[in-house]
Amino acid sequence: MQLHAVDYLILGLYFAFVIGIGWLLKRRITTSSDFLTSSRSVPLWITSLAFVATNLGAQELVGMCASGAKYGIMTSHFYWVGAIPAMLFVGLFMMPFYYGSRARSVPEYLKLRFDEKTRAFNAFSFAAMTIFSSGISMYALGLLFQLVLGWSFTASVLLSALIVLVYTFLGGLTSAIYNEVLQFFLIVFGFAPLAWFAVQRAGGWQNMAARLPEVMTHSWKYTGDASANPMGIEVFGLVMGLGFVLSFGYWCTNYLVVQRAMAADSMTAARLTPIVGAFPKMLIPFIVIVPGLAAMALQNMNLGYSLPVKGNSYDYDQTIMTLMAQFYPNGMLGVGLTALMASFMSGMAGNVTAFNTVWTYDIYQSYIRRDAPDSHYLWVGRMTTIVGTILSIGAAYLATLYNNLMDLLQLVFSFVNAPLFATFLLGMFWKRATGHGAFTGLVAGTLAAALTHGLTLAEGKGAWIGNLHEFESVMAQNFWIAIFAWTTCFVVTILVSLFTEPRPVEELRGLVYGVTPIPHERHLPWYKRPGFVSLVAAVSCILLNVIFW
Amino acid sequence: MWDLRTPSGLLFTIYGVLLVISGLLWPEARAPLAEHNVNLYSGVAFLIFGVTLLWLARRAA
Numbered sequence: 001m002q003l004h005a006v007d008y009l010i011l012g013l014y015f016a017f018v019i020g021i022g023w024l025l026k027r028r029i030t031t032s033s034d035f036l037t038s039s040r041s042v043p044l045w046i047t048s049l050a051f052v053a054t055n056l057g058a059q060e061l062v063g064m065c066a067s068g069a070k071y072g073i074m075t076s077h078f079y080w081v082g083a084i085p086a087m088l089f090v091g092l093f094m095m096p097f098y099y100g101s102r103a104r105s106v107p108e109y110l111k112l113r114f115d116e117k118t119r120a121f122n123a124f125s126f127a128a129m130t131i132f133s134s135g136i137s138m139y140a141l142g143l144l145f146q147l148v149l150g151w152s153f154t155a156s157v158l159l160s161a162l163i164v165l166v167y168t169f170l171g172g173l174t175s176a177i178y179n180e181v182l183q184f185f186l187i188v189f190g191f192a193p194l195a196w197f198a199v200q201r202a203g204g205w206q207n208m209a210a211r212l213p214e215v216m217t218h219s220w221k222y223t224g225d226a227s228a229n230p231m232g233i234e235v236f237g238l239v240m241g242l243g244f245v246l247s248f249g250y251w252c253t254n255y256l257v258v259q260r261a262m263a264a265d266s267m268t269a270a271r272l273t274p275i276v277g278a279f280p281k282m283l284i285p286f287i288v289i290v291p292g293l294a295a296m297a298l299q300n301m302n303l304g305y306s307l308p309v310k311g312n313s314y315d316y317d318q319t320i321m322t323l324m325a326q327f328y329p330n331g332m333l334g335v336g337l338t339a340l341m342a343s344f345m346s347g348m349a350g351n352v353t354a355f356n357t358v359w360t361y362d363i364y365q366s367y368i369r370r371d372a373p374d375s376h377y378l379w380v381g382r383m384t385t386i387v388g389t390i391l392s393i394g395a396a397y398l399a400t401l402y403n404n405l406m407d408l409l410q411l412v413f414s415f416v417n418a419p420l421f422a423t424f425l426l427g428m429f430w431k432r433a434t435g436h437g438a439f440t441g442l443v444a445g446t447l448a449a450a451l452t453h454g455l456t457l458a459e460g461k462g463a464w465i466g467n468l469h470e471f472e473s474v475m476a477q478n479f480w481i482a483i484f485a486w487t488t489c490f491v492v493t494i495l496v497s498l499f500t501e502p503r504p505v506e507e508l509r510g511l512v513y514g515v516t517p518i519p520h521e522r523h524l525p526w527y528k529r530p531g532f533v534s535l536v537a538a539v540s541c542i543l544l545n546v547i548f549w
Numbered sequence: 550m551w552d553l554r555t556p557s558g559l560l561f562t563i564y565g566v567l568l569v570i571s572g573l574l575w576p577e578a579r580a581p582l583a584e585h586n587v588n589l590y591s592g593v594a595f596l597i598f599g600v601t602l603l604w605l606a607r608r609a610a
Contacts, residue, residue, distance in 0.1 A: 006571055010564060017560045024551060046553060182557050189561070189598065193591045201582055298582070305582060326582040331571035332591050333580075335564060 001148050001325050007334030014338045015163055017182065018345070022167030022175040032377035035172035036357040037104050038263035042177055047269065048276040050177040051260040052284070053184035057347020058340055059137045061187070061288055062144065065323075066316035068292020069307065071230050072216025073548050075292070076285045080219075081243040084278050084541045086251035088534045091261070091275040094252055096519055097428050098262055099270040101510045105262075106255035107362040113427045113511045115435030116366075121442055123362040125416045126255060127355055131388065132409055134351035135395020139406075141344045142396065148321045149337075157396055160341065164348050165389040169382060173357070176349040177263060183342035184280075190339025191287045194320075197327050198294035202301065211297040220549045232473025241479025245486040249421040256354045267519045271530045278537040282544060295319050298326075348392070355388045356381050411453070418482045419445020419489030426493050429513045431505060437497030445489030452481045554606035561599030568592025 033039045042050075067075040103109035107126065111119035138161060142153040167175050202208035209217045215229055222229040223238060251257060251274065261273035298305045305326055307314040324336045360381045369376070399406045423442055426433040454465035458477035471477040509515050521529045571578075572589025580587070 006567060010567065013560065013563060017556060021553075021556055024556075178553050181553060182560065185557055185561070185598075189591075189595060193587065193594070197583060197585065197587060201584065303582060325580065327580050327587060329571075329575075329578045329580050329583065329588055331568050331588040335568070335591070335595075 001321075001333070002330075003149065003333065003337075004330040006331050007337065010331075010334035011338050011341065014186070014342065018163060018167050018179050019170075021178050021182065022170035025171030025175045025178065028174060029172055029378070032360065032374050032381055033104070034174070035378055035381045036353075036360055037259075038172070038174045038177065040263060041265050042174065042263045043265060044269040044272055044276065046177060046181050047260050047264045047273040049184045049280065050180040051257055051273050051277040052281050053180040053187070053346045054260060054350030055257060055347075056184070056187060056284070056343055057137050057350075058141050058144075058344035059347070061191070061340065061343050062140070062317055062320055064285075064288040065292040065295075065320040068289035069295050069314070069319045070292070070316050072212065072293055072296075073219045073289070074216075074223075074229060074231050075289045076219050076544075076548060077238060077242060079282060079285050080541050080545050081238065082247040083251060084282055084537065085243060086247040087274040087278045087281065088537060089248065090252040090258070091271045091273065092530055092534055094424070094428060095261060095271040095274075096267070096516060097511060097513075098258060099264075099267050100516055100519070104361050105357050106253060106258055107358055109511070110423075110427070110438070111362075111366075113508070114433075114438045118423070118435055118439045118442065119362060119366075121439065122420075123358050123366075125413070127358050127363065129413045129416075130256065130351040130355040130358075131391045132395050132406070132413070134348045134355075134388075134392040136399055136406060136410070137344060137347055138392060138396040139399040141340075144317075144321065144340075147318070148325075153400070157393060160344060161348070161389050161393050164345050164352060165385060168349055168352050168356075169385045172381070173259070173263060173353045176353045177260060179349065180260075180346045183346040186335075186339045186342040187346075188280075188287060190335050190342070191291070191320075193332065194323055194327055194336065195287050195290045195294070198291050198298065198323055201303075201327075202294045202297040208294060208297040211300045212293065216293065216296070218549060219545065227472055231475055232471065233476045233479065237476050237479040237483070241476075241482045245418065245421060245482040246479070249417055249419075249482070249486075253420045253424050254417075255358060256350050259354050259357065268521060268524065268528075268530070271519070272528075272533060275530055275533050275537060278534075279540070282537070282541050291323055292316075292319050295323055352385060352388050352392070356384045359384045359388070414478065414481070415446050415449035415453070415485070418449045418485035422486050422489040422493060426490070426497075427512070430494075430497075431508060431512050431514060432497055432502050433493060434497045434500045434502050436500040437493045437495075440496045441489040441493030444492040445485040448488035449481050449485035452484045453477070456480070552606040552609060554602045554609075558599045558602030558604075558606060561595050561602065563599075565592050565594075565596030565599050568595055 029035050064075060098109060101109060101112055103112055107119045107123035110122050138157050142157040145151045145156040146153045167179060199205060199208055215222050223235045261270045264270040264273050299307055308318045308322055328336050360377055364380055419442055423438050453462045455468045456471060456477055457463040457467050458471035458474045461474055505515055526532055568588045569592035572586050572592055576586050
């Protein structure tokens, strides 16, 4: 792939604009809360697009296109089952407690609702997770650019990290969020033409589908039996594991996304953030999964295009780049690369800003220095941006040296995350749930996840204790690990809570259902109410599932 | 407070102009599988989006 001056000009303009936006926002930062939480001042259309964009990292784009080429339309489950219902739920039912409480972050909510140890458990694991995930995505980006463009790994890692550092250092969370919206536009306009021209070349939708195995063009039809579809999953594991436990755990409790909604300028805007975001979210499969399908069809057309090969199988992760090389001339090629860079930055900035807030408020202010003037915490927040970026770069290099270590860490994080939603569900909707109950439940759920992994086998992975069951795929195994972890956490939290002292109800005001004022939206016109907008989103999502069943 | 639509609209308008010019000056510069002038068509879409954002920001101000 050969870049020309126009491509470099396009990439350079993008860098100038993101830094410029950070620079323009610098004047707005006077307190630590401006820097770390945007002081609840961001308008709805911006928070809702940022909510979607922060999850749309480069790994997601590359991975979803790869999955589209490998599994087909079934990949859409990660959106229509694995995201939309949870996004509507967090907006409708959970945001009143996050936004309505005095909490500045998700771990802080746990502190207010339960106790210090539950917050510490969440804050430390979350902080470590954000560093490693931004490091891993930096590593993936560096490798991709090295492979396709021949750029030096070090140069692409350092340059992209430096730009994210500059604009988050200047404008804090607001700058990250504003840039995520610009990045979102670039991702859509950079990849939509690829989907469009690739499907046209494959003969339009009908002809393209005819060139693919039927199992690739249906999302539900072959999920009755795990051995009947290439993902190796069945409908119960899919709906409960992905659709309920994993997706609600991510969209409802992960501070990375919840932080965007908590920056909104009113309670209604905070609730509407994930709900309005659900509309672009449910359309993203058409620009990230469809190119993968088209690539598979084009390969069957004897046009001289074939997916790159690695070892004795396809290297699906290169699908999106090879397609760009086949369809984009210099000019659009620059835009495509800029879009990829933009998606990487939105993912990384999301991690960096979430890490900043959790480190400064939940770790530094709670355990290291409690009663300093606010200007001190603003300074700490700024320094944390630098330290967090350096640690992420370190994690990227660690990944180049010890690939297995990274896999292991991601596995451990998935164990910690799996039970989280049970804790929040009980915390928000059951006054009787206690701090001891929540903490024991989380630990037990994490252990249950590890135990399930140790006792089951999938594609040669797991079963380090013994082999009680073999799954059709690692994906199915992950779904079931999540189901066991969630159930264990749910049951243990209830049992321990019943035997421990509950907090007095007055202390739970604003934190738990029943003692929190329900936000009333009667002053709003009906089409602006969260309930109505959610209903439209839910119906649209069901329609998409029916069309592509 | 400035409007985010202004810088976004500006960037998309500049990209649109660059792409349309590339598409008009080098119409034969096509990637292997492309059957259309990808730069020109995409450039027009970028330009429309960029100008719309600028117009919306101006109207709101």
